[in-house]
Amino acid sequence: MGIPGLSSWLTKPENYPDIIIPCEEDGQSASHSVKFDNLYLDMNEIIYLLIGSHSSSPIQKEENEIIQSVFISIDRIFSIVRPQKLLYMALDGVAPMAKMNDLRKGRFLHFKKQENKCFDTNLIKPGTPFMSKLSNCLQDYIRYRMNTDPAWRSIKVILSNANVPGEGEHKIMDYIRQQRAEQDHDLNTYHVVYSADSDVILLALTIHTNYFRILRISPSNDTELQRYEFINLAKLRTNLENDLKVPDIFQWNPERAIDDWVFLCFLAGNDFFPNLPLIEFYRKNMNFLRDIYKESSGYLTENGQLNMNQLKKFLTRVAEKQVEIFEKEDQGHNQANNNQPAFSIDSVKHQLSRGNPSTIYLGPPRMNPQRAVPISKKETVKPSSTVPQNSRQRDQRYGEIEQESSEISINNDSNDSARLRGKSWHKKYYREKFNIDLSASKEFPTEVAQDYVRGLHWILQYYFKGVPSWDWYYPHHYAPFACDFSNVKDVSVVFNKTSKPLKPLEQLMAIFPPQYANYLPKQWQQLILDKESPIIDFYPPDFKIDLNESSGYLTENGQLNMNHLKKFLTRVAEKQVEIFEKEDQGHNQANNNQPAFSIDSVKDQLSRGNPSTIYLGPPRMNPQRAVPISKKEAVKPSSTVPQNSRQRDQRYGEIEQESSEISINNDSNDSARLGGKSWHKKYYREKFNIDLRASKEFPTEVAQDYVRGLHWILQYYFKGVPSWDWYYPHHYAPFACDFSNLKDVSVVFNKTSKPLKPLEQLLAIFPPQYAKYLPKQWQQLILDKESPIIDFYPPDFKIDLNGKREESQGVTLLPFVNKEDLLRALESVYSTLTPEEEKRNRHGYDRLFIHTKNPCYKQFSTLYDNNENQITETNPLHISTKLIEDMTGKIWADNDDTFVRIDAPIEDPITKKKIKNNQVLSVNYRNLRFHGDFNDIKYCLNEGDQAINTN
Template identity: 25%
Template sequence: MGVPAFFRWLSDKFPKVISTVIEEHPKTVDGVVLPVDTTKANPNGEEYDNLYLDMNGIIHPCCHPENKVAKPAPATEDDMMIAIFEYMDRIVNMIRPRKLLYMAIDGVAPRAKMNQQRSRRFRASQLAQIEHEAADRVAKELEAIGQQHQLPEKKEHFDSNCITPGTPFMAHLATCLRYHIAAKQNSDPLWKNLKVILSDATVPGEGEHKVMEFIRVERSRPEHNPNTKHVMYGLDADLIMLALGTHEPHFKVLREDVFEDKKTKGACFKCKQHGHAAHQCPVSPEALEEMKREEAKNAPPKPYVLLHVNILREYLEHALKFNIPGIAWDLERAIDDWVFMCFFVGNDFLPHLPSLEIREGAISTLSLLWKSTMPMMGGFMTHNGDVDLKRVQALVTELGKMEDTIFTERKDAEERRSRGAKRRRLENDRRARETKTFDPNGPNFGDMTAAPVYNPNAGMSNAEIIANRAQIRIANINAAAALKAELSGNPIPDPAAEEMNERGTKRKLEEDDEEEDDGDEENEELLAEADQTMEADTPLSEADAVEKGRAILKRVQDEKKEKEEAARQREPNDEVRLWETGWKERYYKAKFNLTLIDKDEIRHIVKSYCEGLIWVFKYYYVGCVSWSWYYPYHYAPMASDFTNIDEFDIQFEKSAPLRPFEQLMGVLPAASKAHIPKPFHDLMTEGDSPIIDFYPTQFEVDMDGKKWEWQGVVKLPFIDTARLLEAMATVYDQLNEEEMIRNSEGPSVLYVSETHKAYNFISTVYTKRSTNEKMVLDARLTDGLTGEIDKDSECIPRSTFRTPLPDFDLPDIANDKSISVTYSLPRFPDGFTFSPQLLRGLKLENSLGYEDLQLATFEKIDTRQRYQSNRGWTAQVNHMEDYREYNDQRSGRNRGGGRGGYQQQGYGGGYNHGYDDGSRFPGTQSYSGNYQYNQRGYNSYHQQHSQQTYGSNTGFYGNQQYYQNTNPGGGYGQQQQHGYGGYHRGNSNQYGGNRGRGGYQQQGYGGNRGGGYGNSRGRGNSGYY
């Protein structure tokens, strides 16, 4: 999964790293489809050598697509195989690799990843069970009135948990892929000259990491071409970090443009029209589905984008580069350090530190800290896959000092967002009341008609629907009575629900919970009355039953909308309250059941986390150093508790991967037992099972501080591997032969066509040989591919390959002209170091110009239009992204003048000139030596008070040595804030005090008086860039 939102953040930060793929599509002439000639030059203007497919990024969207209206889910497993073939063929035709296609399916994962897999699968199973129970209740209601036929046709549920190594589904998939490779090499000109490697689910390791191991090993061989051009397809954001870690600049990451649907700004994402929010969309669900179906028929295929690693490297070089005496700049090591720092923000194996959220600019913050602490670190944190914890200590120490401010600023930002969201909701409600209900029978979308008589919530906003859900239910039920009266010629009754509905629409969103609860009580009483009235009636006529059935389905639909809207408006419950004094005590008590006096336990948590950082870094750069290691907690420690981490003795136990069935038993809930051989079922379900505690059906999901369901922490018990294996050992003898094969480790397989120049050499594997040793590939015949090959038990050269999909137009392959052999990587001696450096002979060209690189920074950029009086300035750095208060940590003595503070409209002129006090009063100039006129948001009251200074010297080329000091009108070193107490609550002389009221984001009158860092005096701008 990687770092959430990382891809979006990166593409926004460094826009030229992304480009849209130019794709040729088949043409139809006289009803005949003409395929694209993929032997011609690539339309993207560049030829690629190797294409790597992270197959799980293909398998999942093909088997259970997210948008089932635009793209219905395949009906059968065989349909899924066809969808996978089509998806894969499109990518191959798009990239047109000329030498190698590598297909990697996730095999058994390291134990560290299994914890995440287990959480996701158990949570998905729990939510599916809740939905199933709700659907059953609705079905019983409809059945009671003889209207069960109104239920939508129930489709067989596809359990995506079968996409796990060791299941029958994965075995069938491997067979189908082998057939597809052979078919393409027998018929497709592009494939006939390709070497194809298939690493299926029987080969241990995650797909993307199997690919990285292949690249790491191949580039270490003298036969490797340093200018090989790689493309890797996959949906996980961590592919970007993995690609950087190869130190192969000619590398691109391919993926669907997942933000394509979000490019219509301001429009409802459901109907694509403006004027209302999605949760207030007036188009009925039925009409929306029809619109989506029509749109899907005519819509072009979703576009793809390429992320260019060479361009990302250029951005990173410009943004990270330093000039520090005694420390030589090395881009390759800087990139490795940057990848390592990203692990703090999140990865598949460790929870992120509480103070680091990518959406708050955490990566930028760490990158800036890395540059500023480099003199203290004395060099890079990583080298050849190793991590220097002493140097890491310097980084996390500085991060720990920021925690207090980070949490406070996060709360301020959340409150601002909440206020903004409330304003938008009110505005959307107002617009929704002015929007008529969509008439699906109208001539076009713009033709809106009035609501039908019995649509009691017509013209109401979703918020009003929520507030009046009970009234709407009454109105729906009474609609049947109204119809009955109309059919019999009697006047339509005026139900109590109508009065309730009118009264309910006047209730405002601002009403407190108590008032809403009282209203609900009253509504429920009236609802019960209405239900009793309906039940007391004579047996329902057909018309009544139909209408009541519709009312039931309508109620379900409304309740679903209500739930969605409630989630959207819900303010997360946060018991820890990280922004208030005592946050650390509350955090450790709530998350670990520890107090701050439990120092040994907290230190063990920190050590485990440091182990995790090293394990993950080695996993990316060297390979899996331990298959059994995992982080044994659900939460991360605080950065401020990382002390003396260089004293930790960190060693990893050498271990082997689990077998497929052992992983299945470790990650699947009992509800998915169908994918596991029957002899193991009792271990998952029976009360006397020795491991029944591994399979809870009810478990805690910690939503503390979280708004959305997917953000919750699933608190499952960690698997005790020894107990699991001991329990499973008692039933292994009950497995049949086919199951034993599925539970074994398999090899990767290499395929070539008879037209490939290496075909004859590879075919000699099947001739009589006097030795059982594997053959070594001749790199001269394989375009540099090295490794060892042997006979493939599934291959009989020149035989007929039977189709695994007989119900489709996929015939047997007679006289198969492809050949397959088992393939293994070249062997290296123990302790061999894979050098993370550029290879000799590499040819590189710079792709970015001067203007592109001006924005290549981890600082936040002010892109607002400058006034004419500031002509000649470029957009300059204003402050460290999001965590601004820390930026001035190494300045000399800074004072803010008069009334002001950062981002305030200050009166006096701040100065940053060490002990040269200058003037701090209105109507004077400061001694900073630089001027900025009429800059809105920065001392903009100068018109009234004749202020003509820009106290912080931010971004002036005349003062470039220190442009992290960004406090116009109110300088601040590492300071204490009024009400907050600086970075450490309470009085800390280390950082100086807050003089008077004021400081960062304060409406104060005094200036912040910072004592500097390490008694640095004299120069007001003596900090580090």
């Protein structure tokens, strides 16, 4: 997903539109003059782009069509770039736990909004039969191309399939980063990555080279003819250097300044923990972050680590800006309500045309309606009382899940509880977002800030060096405010470096909702379907969606400078307060006059059949008296595990019906509006459910968590996964002012953590409605009400739009998955996996393909000649740049059942043309690891780098 709004922000006329280079194709080769060495393909980007263009049936034909289209896309991209040395294809493997909540959000929302399409995107997850099939077909495709095309024959090809842990783009960057760390590597190697993910832009900047371009499909309205374009990283680097340069303040290092800019982007949005309130590209306020940063006196990061002292100074300034924004917006809101224009029926129609649950107010809008009369509301369907064990019961359970999914509560009220006004905005934020009363939990914001700091450490290492931990994740749905970092002191940031990723099927289980249980192994399905499952709590039948409306360098070589970060966040906190106070002032003025309303717009809305609510009285905060015009009966969840297919199908039916009750807060006057003098208290009261009068330290605690998140994400982007287990434990972020009390934050990630397995991840991220995608005996874990993890799979949930317009931008209020509980629940059903499911569930390695004409072929072939030297996975053969051009790593024999020997017959997976004598050899390949503590990232650009033409 990447950073919301980053790609479009970069190319706006007022920013850096000159980084785009149109790509012209002449049918044979690219018309550009640059010779590219290595081409890397983010395969999931290719697949997702293609699935929207196929609608045929049956599903088997659809899979084959998509796979063939993937091959055609690869051929076209290959002809554009013409790589001279290497082609690297990366499919998404299992993700770190820090990403798991984002994956769960995607799967739970997918079922709610699913359309009648032939191909199910749930299949594009590690551990599914489709991904296994695609991997096998890609191997056949690679062999055929290398046997028949001279352009392929002369290069090396690496396939990193879905059984290899890690996100595709991060696997690519890990390879580039670690190859560049080798002494004999040619630093002038020119890299091209195909991906539309904005993450790749930031990752590419952490490589610190001008020899880098990103290829993507041009964002155009012309859907018939898709054109490609390059993003010129050399030009972007030059632009950033010019914008960030601060002469005569401290010793200028453009590479470290770019690292800090990457870090600032994390504050505006990422996939691992929420952005700081009001800090996002959509609000066009990255410029004030840059301006605050340019007032700094040091770096925020260093070698992928945070400088906490600098961060606190920075956030102090940000906090000031937040208050300024709040006050301005509230002032504008109050002014607007004094003289509101007549309501436009076109605006109602436009809103309704989006198909979102909408609210129309007949009275003066105030903070969250107290008297609400819904026009229509689906009745709650009660789950069955027994666990389905046969097909009929399972189908009925599927029906339940599908019905439940339509009831997900989405908070997209533009004036909902996420809008913080008044002087108590800070307390309100934690009360409404975290359900924390700061009057009783004063340290909570600091704890959240500490978690956020750990997240910053994690993501910094992840982007700069690789996964610091497979287990870590941010444990909150929201971020703290910048001011919450002020009390953060020493944050312990120790990631479990021994953590391991989940296996593919484990990840499917972790991310799929119960509605996709049929994608899991048969015996696994009960883990997300059975109400008695020990992990049933991971799969709620319903959930909410909250739309949620420098003093120096922050980083050095992918490390956070905590001293500089605190200074920076102090400035951010100042801005946050400024924004809140202005918002609140505007809101108070706006409430003095109400708009006229057209009854025709009500009729128009009703004719669309959307879940809608009409308020007959002045709406206030949180509806207490709701009179539904129509309401379906609630279906009670089952109390025992479904034992046969009929019972299980009945439980599915319950979940399907329950899913229709998802609550979306789209009230234009919701509690997400933070304004007035109490905006801080209000924020924590409404977002965290914390009364700061009783929990004064809570914002600091949130800030501590946030700092840990900053550490995590910094390491993730700069060095690799710092921990597979860590995650941010809140749904919301703290304010910048909450960082002011931070002292020493302990940031220690479990470096021994391991990733989930593919099916485990499916279980973790799938809602109950997708239980059918899980192994049969696993399904009860997300369907059975007695399941030990049933709390992970709520029958309903809320979406807090949090000031946003679109559901995808809101905060999905789902419970966080506990990895230990999930794995413990699986112990009783692991033995039920079939051999085919076991294969899909295991972790794997990259596969390297070379032609017999390659100079290193002779040595590679010895791996299959009785293997006298016992070259194995635990004792691999080390290859160097002297053996194989500009590439290092470790290899051993490919012992997979898909291995094809030299001279064996093969066929083209598209045309089915046969080749009698295969001349392509495959071996298992493992990239080298960084030496030491990732401190050898190469910053220095050589003369050739500096001389690149950036036009």
